[in-house]
Amino acid sequence: MEPIDVRSMLNSAATDVAVDNGADHRYFIERRRKLTPPALAVANQKVGPAYSGVVINGAVRAADFVCLSLVGIISYIGYVVPIDGFSWSYIAAVLAVALFGVISFQAAEIYDLAIYRGQLRQLSRLTSSWLFVFLVFIGASFFLKVGDTVSRFWLCTFFSVGLLVLATGRLTLRSLIRRWARQGRLDRRTVVVGSDENGEQLIRALRRQDDSDIKLLGVFDDRNDDRAQETCAGIPKLGKIEDILEFARRTRVDLVLFALPISAENRILAMLKKLWVLPVDIRLSAHNNKLRFRPRSYSYIGSVPTLDVFEQPITDWDMVLKWMFDRIVGAVLLLILSPVMALVALAIKLDSAGPVLFRQKRFGFNNERIDVFKFRSLYHHQADPLAAKVVTKNDPRVTRVGRFIRKTSLDELPQLFNVVLKGNLSIVGPRPHAVQGKLQSRLFDETVDSYFARHRVKPGITGWAQINGWRGEIDNEEKIQKRVEFDLYYIENWSLLFDLYILLMTPVALMTKNDNAY
Numbered sequence: 001m002e003p004i005d006v007r008s009m010l011n012s013a014a015t016d017v018a019v020d021n022g023a024d025h026r027y028f029i030e031r032r033r034k035l036t037p038p039a040l041a042v043a044n045q046k047v048g049p050a051y052s053g054v055v056i057n058g059a060v061r062a063a064d065f066v067c068l069s070l071v072g073i074i075s076y077i078g079y080v081v082p083i084d085g086f087s088w089s090y091i092a093a094v095l096a097v098a099l100f101g102v103i104s105f106q107a108a109e110i111y112d113l114a115i116y117r118g119q120l121r122q123l124s125r126l127t128s129s130w131l132f133v134f135l136v137f138i139g140a141s142f143f144l145k146v147g148d149t150v151s152r153f154w155l156c157t158f159f160s161v162g163l164l165v166l167a168t169g170r171l172t173l174r175s176l177i178r179r180w181a182r183q184g185r186l187d188r189r190t191v192v193v194g195s196d197e198n199g200e201q202l203i204r205a206l207r208r209q210d211d212s213d214i215k216l217l218g219v220f221d222d223r224n225d226d227r228a229q230e231t232c233a234g235i236p237k238l239g240k241i242e243d244i245l246e247f248a249r250r251t252r253v254d255l256v257l258f259a260l261p262i263s264a265e266n267r268i269l270a271m272l273k274k275l276w277v278l279p280v281d282i283r284l285s286a287h288n289n290k291l292r293f294r295p296r297s298y299s300y301i302g303s304v305p306t307l308d309v310f311e312q313p314i315t316d317w318d319m320v321l322k323w324m325f326d327r328i329v330g331a332v333l334l335l336i337l338s339p340v341m342a343l344v345a346l347a348i349k350l351d352s353a354g355p356v357l358f359r360q361k362r363f364g365f366n367n368e369r370i371d372v373f374k375f376r377s378l379y380h381h382q383a384d385p386l387a388a389k390v391v392t393k394n395d396p397r398v399t400r401v402g403r404f405i406r407k408t409s410l411d412e413l414p415q416l417f418n419v420v421l422k423g424n425l426s427i428v429g430p431r432p433h434a435v436q437g438k439l440q441s442r443l444f445d446e447t448v449d450s451y452f453a454r455h456r457v458k459p460g461i462t463g464w465a466q467i468n469g470w471r472g473e474i475d476n477e478e479k480i481q482k483r484v485e486f487d488l489y490y491i492e493n494w495s496l497l498f499d500l501y502i503l504l505m506t507p508v509a510l511m512t513k514n515d516n517a518y
């Protein structure tokens with residue numbers, strides 16, 4: 001279902017980062033919000049990235065189809081072809097049986113993470129569904145009067161070996177799913193907003209769900225009166241609402257669930273102004289609301305109705321597609337552009353003393369700090385790895401070669417190493433700004449509301465803002481506001497074709513819209 005459109009109601013976003021405004025970057029200190037001891041205890045627990053259930057189910061379907069097709073084709077080539085010769089009708093029949101098998105397994109609800117964890121229930125459904133497929137095949141052969149042309153030995157081999165392969169695959173999958181579950185990779189790590197009676201009822205309702213993937217981390221509440229309990233149905237209170245921003249930076253959070261009634265509109269909106277910049281799903285629990293909408297208006301966590309407010313961008317198969325696009329396109333670009341990069345490196349080395357590459361601290365996904373590789377364009381003794389001072393027109397710190405590579409964005413090419421080798425950048429995405437990026441004396445996040453919402457996706461080498469001319473020096477408020485505006489549009493309208501269009505338009509933009517690049 002589509003999330004509720006509340007963007008127009010949000011006028012500002014909370015910031016969770018402050019930095020030392022001193023001129024000397026060597027004494028840069030990042031001030032991070034202090035978490036409570038219970039929150040730190042949860043945040044310090046080791047947890048890996050989540051595995052998408054949608055992707056796992058899709059991969060299992062594809063594996064079933066491929067395995068069944070291979071079993072049928074190999075047994076046909078090994079037994080029938082030497083006797084009767086090759087016929088494409090057998091191949092078509094094998095593919096049809098494999099496809100119908102996957103459809104039957106889907107109808108039997110075999111493709112479900114809860115089913116994978118079991119053994120007897122999974123294998124019994126699998127066997128009955130596979131038997132049904134062959135009974136349908138035999139019946140179809142009879143009515144089409146082609147039963148005499150089908151090898152019975154091949155048919156028995158296809159059925160028995162296919163069942164054996166399916167069962168072996170399911171037992172292997174069961175082992176994997178159980179291991180991933182122990183590692184927390186299948187959990188939706190959830191925080192609840194509201195440590196009161198509503199929160200207690202919600203937590204109890206979630207705990208009653210069978211085979212739930214919800215992992216409750218804790219509750220957050222701003223209230224200091226008797227309504228906000230220190231523990232809520234046995235779940236500890238971890239802090240205030242603003243603490244969620246820092247908490248989500250230190251550990252994986254997948255879902256923020258509000259236990260507040262919809263009637264508390266002003267409180268909810270005030271909290272959303274702070275939290276919507278996070279790359280997580282945000283939902284309002286509707287389990288206690290007297291106002292009822294149509295059933296299709298809700299999404300459900302088990303039997304608990306919720307209303308979607310914000311959805312995490314680029315998830316499930318979209319994330320897989322973007323990951324493949326980054327790795328494949330990034331590797332191809334790295335190979336094609338390696339001669340250009342070698343020439344740039346040689347020119348830098350001949351032009352001025354110092355290393356060819358340097359690393360600069362930038363904002364990454366979910367406000368994390370990442371090291372971004374760039375060709376050195378400043379004199380080495382005037383290097384500015386934190387970008388505390390913006391490069392301006394005719395800046396004396398820029399070398400002769402540096403002026404050219406900055407104008408043409410050739411200095412950005414080493415970021416392909418970030419894409420292909422480190423995986424902390426994408427080919428296309430919001431540009432990663434320096435952690436001390438300022439407009440005059442104010443940090444970017446202090447200048448533009450919702451600035452940190454840019455970091456809900458992985459940053460990129462090029463982006464929608466850049467091909468529309470918003471690149472280079474930021475010397476007025478409009479330039480940073482436009483970058484944020486275009487970046488948010490990209491996040492909300494992402495598609496693989498959109499990425500491809502931006503990538504293809506980047507060379508055109510570099511030639512025609514480079515007035516602000518110095």
